[in-house]
Amino acid sequence: MGLEDLPHNFLTGQLEDLVKWARKSSMWPATFGLACCAIEMMSSGAADFDLARFGMEVFRNSPRQADLMIVAGRVSQKMAPVLRQVYDQMMEPKWVIAMGVCASTGGMFNNYAVVQGVDQIVPVDVYAPGCPPTPETLMHAILTLHEKVRTGEITRRRGVEPAVVFDAAPWVPEVPSAVRVSRPS
Amino acid sequence: MVIDENITTVVRPLWPTEETSEGSQELFPRKLTDPAELGREVGSVLRLPEGPTLDPTQIDIERSDDETMIINMGPQHPSTHGVLRLMLELDGEVVLRTKPIIGYLHTGMEKQAEALSFIQGSTNVTRMDYLAPLHNELVFSLATEALLGVEMPRRATYIRMLMTELNRISSHLMWMATNGMDVGSTSMMIYGFREREMILSFFEKTTGLRMNHNYIRPGGVAADLPDGWEDDVEVICNTVEARSYEYDDLLTGQAIFRDRMVGIGNLTAEEALALSVTGPLLRSTGVPWDLRRTMPYLAFDEVDFDVIVGTYGDNFDRYSIRLNEIRESVKIVRQLLANMPSGDYRVQDRKVTPPPRGRIDSSMEALIHHFKVFTEGFAVPEGEVYVAIESPRGELGCYLASDGGPKPYRMHIRGPSFVNLQALPLLMRGGLLADAVTVISSVDPVMGEVDR
Amino acid sequence: MTTENPTIEAFEGFATVASPGVAAVAFIPREHYKSVVAALKADAFEMASDVCGVDYLIAGARTLPEGVKPERFEVVTSLLSMSRRIRVRIRVQLPDADPTVDSLFDLYPGTEAMERETFDLVGIRFAGHPDLSRILLPEEWEGHPLRKDYGIGGVPVQFKSTPGPR
Numbered sequence: 001m002g003l004e005d006l007p008h009n010f011l012t013g014q015l016e017d018l019v020k021w022a023r024k025s026s027m028w029p030a031t032f033g034l035a036c037c038a039i040e041m042m043s044s045g046a047a048d049f050d051l052a053r054f055g056m057e058v059f060r061n062s063p064r065q066a067d068l069m070i071v072a073g074r075v076s077q078k079m080a081p082v083l084r085q086v087y088d089q090m091m092e093p094k095w096v097i098a099m100g101v102c103a104s105t106g107g108m109f110n111n112y113a114v115v116q117g118v119d120q121i122v123p124v125d126v127y128a129p130g131c132p133p134t135p136e137t138l139m140h141a142i143l144t145l146h147e148k149v150r151t152g153e154i155t156r157r158r159g160v161e162p163a164v165v166f167d168a169a170p171w172v173p174e175v176p177s178a179v180r181v182s183r184p185s
Numbered sequence: 186m187v188i189d190e191n192i193t194t195v196v197r198p199l200w201p202t203e204e205t206s207e208g209s210q211e212l213f214p215r216k217l218t219d220p221a222e223l224g225r226e227v228g229s230v231l232r233l234p235e236g237p238t239l240d241p242t243q244i245d246i247e248r249s250d251d252e253t254m255i256i257n258m259g260p261q262h263p264s265t266h267g268v269l270r271l272m273l274e275l276d277g278e279v280v281l282r283t284k285p286i287i288g289y290l291h292t293g294m295e296k297q298a299e300a301l302s303f304i305q306g307s308t309n310v311t312r313m314d315y316l317a318p319l320h321n322e323l324v325f326s327l328a329t330e331a332l333l334g335v336e337m338p339r340r341a342t343y344i345r346m347l348m349t350e351l352n353r354i355s356s357h358l359m360w361m362a363t364n365g366m367d368v369g370s371t372s373m374m375i376y377g378f379r380e381r382e383m384i385l386s387f388f389e390k391t392t393g394l395r396m397n398h399n400y401i402r403p404g405g406v407a408a409d410l411p412d413g414w415e416d417d418v419e420v421i422c423n424t425v426e427a428r429s430y431e432y433d434d435l436l437t438g439q440a441i442f443r444d445r446m447v448g449i450g451n452l453t454a455e456e457a458l459a460l461s462v463t464g465p466l467l468r469s470t471g472v473p474w475d476l477r478r479t480m481p482y483l484a485f486d487e488v489d490f491d492v493i494v495g496t497y498g499d500n501f502d503r504y505s506i507r508l509n510e511i512r513e514s515v516k517i518v519r520q521l522l523a524n525m526p527s528g529d530y531r532v533q534d535r536k537v538t539p540p541p542r543g544r545i546d547s548s549m550e551a552l553i554h555h556f557k558v559f560t561e562g563f564a565v566p567e568g569e570v571y572v573a574i575e576s577p578r579g580e581l582g583c584y585l586a587s588d589g590g591p592k593p594y595r596m597h598i599r600g601p602s603f604v605n606l607q608a609l610p611l612l613m614r615g616g617l618l619a620d621a622v623t624v625i626s627s628v629d630p631v632m633g634e635v636d637r
Numbered sequence: 638m639t640t641e642n643p644t645i646e647a648f649e650g651f652a653t654v655a656s657p658g659v660a661a662v663a664f665i666p667r668e669h670y671k672s673v674v675a676a677l678k679a680d681a682f683e684m685a686s687d688v689c690g691v692d693y694l695i696a697g698a699r700t701l702p703e704g705v706k707p708e709r710f711e712v713v714t715s716l717l718s719m720s721r722r723i724r725v726r727i728r729v730q731l732p733d734a735d736p737t738v739d740s741l742f743d744l745y746p747g748t749e750a751m752e753r754e755t756f757d758l759v760g761i762r763f764a765g766h767p768d769l770s771r772i773l774l775p776e777e778w779e780g781h782p783l784r785k786d787y788g789i790g791g792v793p794v795q796f797k798s799t800p801g802p803r
Contacts, residue, residue, distance in 0.1 A: 035315060108308065
């Protein structure tokens with residue numbers, strides 16, 4: 001990093017910047033591939049697009065080790081509780097990218113089986129459009145999220161007032177009842 | 186509604202009902218499972234004409250639940266190829282019973298198809314089998330055309346063959362990549378994706394999208410092949426063929442790979458037929474059944490290719506079949522490249538074909554015609570039809586019923602992965618848990634098509 | 638694909654129609670369904686390739702051959718003969734009051750998942766099926782979505798930032 005050229009081997013700065021830099025540079029996504037978008041997510045990790053350039057290639061299979069959930073694909077009513085459970089298992093701080101229109105809004109599948117937007121179940125940070133988004137779009141989404149982490153506040157999570165992260169009681173967002181809809185026959 | 190008392194759906198209480206539990210769809214301890222179903226789960230379903238392959242007395246119903254353990258695998262599991270969920274009963278490391286639980290990607294596409302017109306239909310079906318989207322579009326278009334009774338121009342047929350064969354190559358490459366990942370060969374994964382990207386770039390050039398193309402439509406294809414397509418396809422053929430021999434060097438003879446694949450997940454021809462299994466899974470048992478050859482569609486009777494069959498019906502046979510099918514598809518693509526006819530890429534039937542883009546700017550009638558085709562769609566005569574093609578995973582069928590309107594009355598897709606998944610309990614029985622992953626991989630399920 | 642109408646002995650005495658094109662189509666009364674399929678299996682139809690259900694609630698008048706009484710539900714079974722390279726499609730009419738038909742599980746174990754799917758989405762019951770539970774939808778789901786009196790269940794699309802359902 002060129003630090004050896006400095007006359008003294010220490011730097012001063014804000015702790016906040018350092019934490020944000022660390023969070024941004026070592027963000028580990030959870031594998032949450034659902035449908036078509038999962039294939040493009042895998043393509044992004046493979047040779048041609050190489051997510052490793054952004055420190056993102058370590059797809060963790062356990063949600064406990066992941067910071068970022070990329071919801072890649074349509075979320076069915078049957079999958080919704082599972083998705084929520086995986087999200088709950090992830091450690092704070094955690095982020096969510098809704099990859100593709102199906103995850104963002106339900107897309108062309110405006111019907112009984114698909115959750116109309118994953119933001120009904122989990123809070124979403126970045127929406128990536130496309131059906132499926134190309135690896136470039138996913139990368140743009142990831143870089144947007146990096147920028148958000150870099151410029152955001154470290155102690156405040158979305159929707160929490162006042163900003164308390166190390167509170168004993170974990171913050172549980174309100175899950176709308178539409179998670180599992182029983183429709184009249 | 187009068188319901189026969191003898192037919193009830195399975196209701197098993199006595200099981201923890203959590204938010205993510207799916208009740209009677211899951212695997213249950215033996216004492217809660219009735220013997221008939223237990224028999225089915227352990228693979229004794231095969232009441233074959235030539236004597237049962239499995240003696241019913243072999244089913245260890247007597248085994249107590251204390252000796253075994255039921256574990257859950259999925260739906261969010263890296264090696265289940267999507268959102269497949271399995272519940273496995275283990276005795277130590279040995280798998281006794283397996284139950285696939287599906288539906289975690291149920292998208293309601295069959296219902297959605299009833300709300301979309303025939304011309305919008307291929308947008309819908311292309312998202313089913315997302316590794317072979319062009320095959321889905323093809324089967325839907327063929328079914329619609331069978332009801333319409335239109336004759337395709339030869340060039341349209343050849344373009345369809347070219348694109349679906351390239352798609353078959355990319356799908357099998359994707360399988361090679363994920364299978365490599367499942368057995369721990371990350372190099373194969375990188376190689377598989379590298380070659381797939383070449384084909385995807387060509388698709389992007391032709392159809393505008395890397396996946397979910399909506400390219401093959403009722404009445405032809407969406408656009409002609411781009412200028413210079415011959416060179417691109419030539420490069421793809423040469424590269425993929427040469428590199429398929431590199432995969433041989435990397436995997437075929439390699440000792441670890443062979444240990445993971447040879448003799449694992451055996452299936453016999455009788456079992457495969459009884460379970461309605463198709464595709465590489467059926468061919469690995471030695472049945473030379475490839476719809477391109479046995480019941481030709483498009484113009485597959487005009488090209489020369491071999492149907493690859495296996496002998497032992499194990500994982501390694503299925504690997505070899507897919508690898509060799511890549512080479513056969515390259516062979517077909519070369520023949521199509523040499524014999525591509527000139528002509529129109531879609532049928533010139535005013536009812537189904539929108540006017541050319543250039544005429545819309547100058548002619549009011551063309552604009553109205555274009556508008557009507559895309560908003561109202563076209564009426565398809567009353568009738569019903571079942572069309573099947575050979576997708577990379579097996580027999581992909583489309584049952585289409587029309588009531589004479591512009592939207593399908595009922596569309597049903599027979600997904601090969603959906604049917605092939607039924608072979609999983611049989612393939613896994615008596616195997617090790619570690620081999621479960623390679624067995625799932627060798628069945629090659631695509632959950633989008635399983636759940637639809 | 639075979640264009641001529643194959644002669645299939647198992648259909649003798651039942652209403653039979655030749656479909657122009659891909660396969661032979663037979664309309665079988667539901668009490669004879671299983672026995673006809675058993676006869677077809679003996680007649681070299683090795684594989685049951687597809688089972689699906691159709692709800693003809695809002696179809697209006699349908700063109701059916703002489704002697705076939707249209708009912709609300711229909712089960713369509715596609716059988717494949719690999720040795721003769723023909724397909725045959727069997728259509729069974731089922732009344733609204735009792736949509737029950739024999740399961741083919743004993744003959745073709747591969748129809749197990751297809752019949753479960755037909756039960757799940759269309760609500761047709763199969764007598765003799767070993768495990769007739771839902772397969773694609775969640776366990777506590779109410780109704781059968783592919784019936785015509787079941788709405789598509791979408792959320793109205795809104796183009797303004799008005800307060801929506803979420």
